[in-house]
Amino acid sequence: MTVKDAPARADLAATDDIGWAVRLLAATPTHEHRDPELLRRWARAADAFGSALAPVACDARIVERDGGLELGLLARYTSRPPTVELYTDTIDLAERVVDARGWRDWYPPGSVRAAALAHEAVHLHLHHGPAKAALKSALGHSALRLGRLRVSGHVAGAEEVAAHAYARTVCGLGRSPLLLTAALAAEAEARSGSANGSNPPPARDARREN
DSSP states (O other), X not given: OOGGGGGGSOOGGGSOXXXXXXXXXXXXXXXXXXXXXXXXXXXXXXXXXXXXXXXOOOOSEEEEXXXXXXXXXXXXXXXXXXXXXXXXXXXXXXXXXXHHHTOTTTSOTTHHHHHHHHHHHHHHHXXXXXXXXXXXXXXXXXXXXXXXXXXXXXXXXXXXXXXXHHHHHHTTOSSXXXXXXXXXXXXXXXXXXXXXXXXXXOOOSOOOBO
């Protein structure tokens, strides 16, 4: 299937942004047997946290390169030294998918690159500042309780949800980039000949090396 065939596939847009966030969490290791309602609560909390973040600057070095399609990446933040890699081939494909699916009102021209950069800026922000602890607190997940003492636990995938929500808000998008990464995952399945007609979980748009 080519990009032009994309609208004929299942209507990915029928799942709302929180629904895609839940799918992302459910597909994240350690969450395989979590209560769906708990995942939805975490998804809502992470989405609200990201949406409410004040604009953050990307102080990392920005590098644009090809090769994202082979890696399955739109962008990647690496911390040593702080660098954001933007994969132009995947960004170009994403722009074509937006046109093919009729989503241009949600993702204006150039917004895919802007959203990818904003997304990675949040990872940089969470990696180096106190906001990571604030996200844990917002999620309300306890790793340990001793009387009145509560230690906030890490929720795998929540940072991704928050970063997508931030990118949606700061870039003025009509839908979360999670929807677009789901469409890219569907396109990747089609290109590999493994598409089975079901709605895939959204693809990760970044993998960080610490």
